[in-house]
Amino acid sequence: MTTPRTEHLVLPGVLTAEQATATVHAILAVQREDGAVPWYRGHHLDPWDHVEAAMALDAAGEHTAAERAYDWLARHQNEDGSWYAAYADGDPADVTDRGRETNFVAYAAVGVWHHYLATGDDTFLDRMWPTVYAAVEFVLRLQQPGGQIGWRCEDDGTAVADALLTGCSSVHQALRCALAIAEQREEAQPDWELAVGMLRHAIHRHPERFLDKKRYSMDWYYPVLGGALTGTEAKERIEDGWDRFVVPGLGVRCVVPNPWVTGGESAELALTLWAMGESDRALEILQSIRHLRDPKTGLYWTGHVFDDGVIWPRELTTWTAGSLLLAVAALGGHEPTCAVFGGEHLPRGLETDCCV
Numbered sequence: 405m406t407t408p409r410t411e412h413l414v415l416p417g418v419l420t421a422e423q424a425t426a427t428v429h430a431i432l433a434v435q436r437e438d439g440a441v442p443w444y445r446g447h448h449l450d451p452w453d454h455v456e457a458a459m460a461l462d463a464a465g466e467h468t469a470a471e472r473a474y475d476w477l478a479r480h481q482n483e484d485g486s487w488y489a490a491y492a493d494g495d496p497a498d499v500t501d502r503g504r505e506t507n508f509v510a511y512a513a514v515g516v517w518h519h520y521l522a523t524g525d526d527t528f529l530d531r532m533w534p535t536v537y538a539a540v541e542f543v544l545r546l547q548q549p550g551g552q553i554g555w556r557c558e559d560d561g562t563a564v565a566d567a568l569l570t571g572c573s574s575v576h577q578a579l580r581c582a583l584a585i586a587e588q589r590e591e592a593q594p595d596w597e598l599a600v601g602m603l604r605h606a607i608h609r610h611p612e613r614f615l616d617k618k619r620y621s622m623d624w625y626y627p628v629l630g631g632a633l634t635g636t637e638a639k640e641r642i643e644d645g646w647d648r649f650v651v652p653g654l655g656v657r658c659v660v661p662n663p664w665v666t667g668g669e670s671a672e673l674a675l676t677l678w679a680m681g682e683s684d685r686a687l688e689i690l691q692s693i694r695h696l697r698d699p700k701t702g703l704y705w706t707g708h709v710f711d712d713g714v715i716w717p718r719e720l721t722t723w724t725a726g727s728l729l730l731a732v733a734a735l736g737g738h739e740p741t742c743a744v745f746g747g748e749h750l751p752r753g754l755e756t757d758c759c760v
Contacts (some may be wrong), residue, residue, distance in 0.1 A: 407425065408424065408425050408428040408429070408464035408465055408466055409464055409465035410424040410425055410428075410464065411736075412463075412732075412733055412736030412737055412738045413428075413463070413464060413729060413732050413733060413736060414736070415687065415690065415732050415735055415736065416687075417687070417690075417691040417694070418687070418690045418691055418694065418728075418732060419732055423697075423702065424464070424729070424732070426701075426702030427702040427703065427704075427725050427728075427729060428460070428461065428464040428466060428702075428729070429702065430701050430702040430703045430720075430722075430725065431457055431460060431461060431703075431722050431725055431726065432461070432466065432469055434457075434722050435457075435461075435469060435472070435473070435722075436493075438472075438476055439469075439472030439473045439474075439475050439476035440454065440473070440476050440491070440493075441453075441454045441457040441458065441473055441722050442454075442491075442493040442722070443719065443721045443722060443723060444703075444719060444720055444721055444722065445493060446493055447493055447719070448490040448491060448492055448493060448500050448501075449490070449491045449492075449493065450489060450490050450491075450508060451477065451487040451488075451489075451508040451509065451511065451512065452505075452507060452508040452511045452574075453721075453722070453723035453726070454473060454476070454477070455473070455477075455511045455512060455514065455515035456511075456515075456723050456726040456727060456730070457473065457722040457723060457725075457726040458470045458473035458474060458515050458519070459514070459515050459518050459519075459726065459730055459741070459744075460725065460726035460727075460729040460730055460733075461473070462518055462519050462522040462523075462740065463522075463729055463730060463733040463738050463740070463741050464729065467519070467522060467523050470515075470519055470522075471519065471523075471525075471528060473515075474512075474515060474516060474519060474528075474532060477512055477535060478531070478532060478535045481535055481538065481539070482504070484504075484538075484542055485509070485537075485538030485539050485540075485541050485542035485543075486504035486509045486539070486542045486557065487504065487508060487509055487512075487539075488501060488502050488503070488504060489501035489502070489503045489504065489505050489508060489556075502559035503556050503557065503558055503559060504542070504556065504557045505555060505556050505571070506542075506543045506546050506553050506554065506555055506556065506557075506571060506575060507555070507568075507570075507571035507572070507574040507575050507578075509539045509542055509543055510539060510540065510543045510574065510575045510578035510579065510582075511574060511578050512535065512536060512539050512578075513536050513539065513540065513578045513579070513581045513582035513585065514577060514578050514581045514744060516528075516529070516532045516535075516536055516581075516585060517581040517582075517584050517585055517744060518581075518740050518741065518744045519740075520585070520588070521739070521740035521743055521744070522740040529585065529588065529589065530589070533585065533589060533591075536582055536585055540578075540579065540582045540593075540596060542557075543575060543578075543579075544595070544596070544599050545563070546563050546564075546565075547599055547602070547603070548565055548567065548613070550602075550606055550610060550613045551602030551603045551604075551605050551606035551610075551613070551756070552567035552572055552603065552606045552610075552613045552614060553567055553571070553572050553575055553603065554566060554567055555567055555568045555571050555572075566615050567606075567613060567614050567615065568614060568615055568617065568623075569607065569611070569614040569615075569617065569623045569626065569627065570617065570620070570622040570623050570626040572603060572606070572607060572614065572630075573607060573626035573627045573629065573630030573632055574626065574630050575603065575630075576600060576603050576604055576607065576630045576631060576632045577629070577630040577631050577744075577745075577747070577750075579596060579599060579600040579603065579753065580600060580631060580747065580750040580751055580752065580753070581744065581750065582596060583596055583597065583600065583750070583751035583753060584750055584751055587751060596753065597751070597753040597754045598753065598754050598756075599753070600751075600752070600753030600754075601752075601753045601754035601755055601756035602756050603632075604632045604752075604753070604756070605756040607627050607630075607632040607633070608632065608633065608637075619659050619660050620658065620659050621645075621649040621656050621657055621658060621659065621660075621669050621673070622669060622672070624641070624642075624645040624648075624649055625641075625642065625645075625672065625673050625676045626672075627641065628641060628642060628676050628679070628680065629672055629675060629676040629679065629745070631679075631747040631750070638680055639680060642676070642677070642680065648660050649673075650673075650689070651665055651710065652692070653692050654692055654693075654695070654708065654710050655667070655669075655670035655689065655692050655693045655696070655708070656669045656670040656673050656689065657669075658707065663709055663710050663711035663712075664707050664708070664709050664710070664716070665693070665707060665708050665710060666706060666707040666708075666724075667693050667696045667704045667705065667706060667707065667724040667727070667728065668706070668721075668723060668724045668727045670689055670690070670692065670693045671689075671690065671693070671724070671727035671728040671730070671731045672727055672731070673686075673689055674686040674687075674689040674690045674731040674735075675727075675730065675731045675734055675745055677689065678731065678734045678735055678745070679734075679745055679746055679747070683735055686731065686735060687735065690728065690731060690732065690735075693728075695708065696708060696715075696724070698720055701720055702725070703720035703721070703722070703724070703725045704720065704721070704724040704725050704728060705718075705719070705720060705724070706719050706720075706721050706724055730745070734746075
């Protein structure tokens with residue numbers, strides 16, 4: 405087994421070089437020979453978390469393993485450009501959820517651009533371009549006249565018009581990465597530019613176009629993490645929800661008022677804070693979830709019910725570990741991770757501030 409590059413994955417009070425290496429090796433141990441990265445062995449794979457784990461591997465210099473994960477996506481893409489929402493750990497044809505979720509499908513573009521920035525591999529980008537193109541086209545077929553994107557297409561082909569703020573914010577980031585890929589290949593995509601502008605306008609100005617999920621912390625920070633809200637608007641939003649969702653010394657609630665902090669949401673909030681230029685608070689959040697680390701495996705428990713002092717559920721997930729590694733990589737100055745989540749140089753698409 406290779407030795408991961410951990411110089412940018414060392415963070416005081418969060419990870420030592422030895423711990424970072426253990427975490428990367430733990431993700432590699434879960435990855436199957438065919439490149440798939442399930443939540444853990446025996447559980448399912450979903451495309452979004454699969455990509456997040458692959459991005460963490462790239463952040464650790466495990467580019468061959470990450471490329472195998474993207475090749476898995478290319479091989480298993482449906483004819484309409486989508487992926488199913490869940491695949492069993494085992495037979496790759498064993499689909500456990502035949503719905504197709506737009507944010508799951510779009511996120512491939514984020515991972516592909518991240519891998520390209522980490523490797524500079526033009527051959528990889530050329531090979532994955534048809535995959536990214538088809539995925540984006542699938543997603544945009546579910547965009548509504550108001551800019552928001554329906555969250556799911558059912559197995560029978562029925563498109564769900566209802567939109568989720570978290571999912572659409574993630575799609576916003578993905579569309580910008582897809583545009584970056586198109587620009588790198590000199591493949592102009594004016595329809596995508598319009599789509600991302602319309603989506604950002606909906607996120608900015610029309611909360612009524614999304615299902616009400618305000619109890620969930622992801623709906624709080626994802627418009628910032630996905631790059632739709634920046635500057636003063638971003639800071640005001642994070643400050644407004646801070647006391648509702650952040651449990652000092654323990655992490656971030658998944659949903660209020662439940663006494664349950666989760667590693668994935670905590671790491672993503674840390675990434676959000678870093679993107680806002682608040683690295684000190686980001687570090688504090690990451691330090692607060694040390695209690696979720698399993699010292700035997702180097703992976704992280706999904707969550708902790710703090711009123712009862714118990715780990716729940718009893719699962720050590722690759723995506724929780726992946727989200728933490730990506731947050732640490734951003735704080736450590738890993739350029740591809742900073743570029744993807746900082747978004748400073750990602751295309752913005754067309755500005756759409758009209759009253760629609």
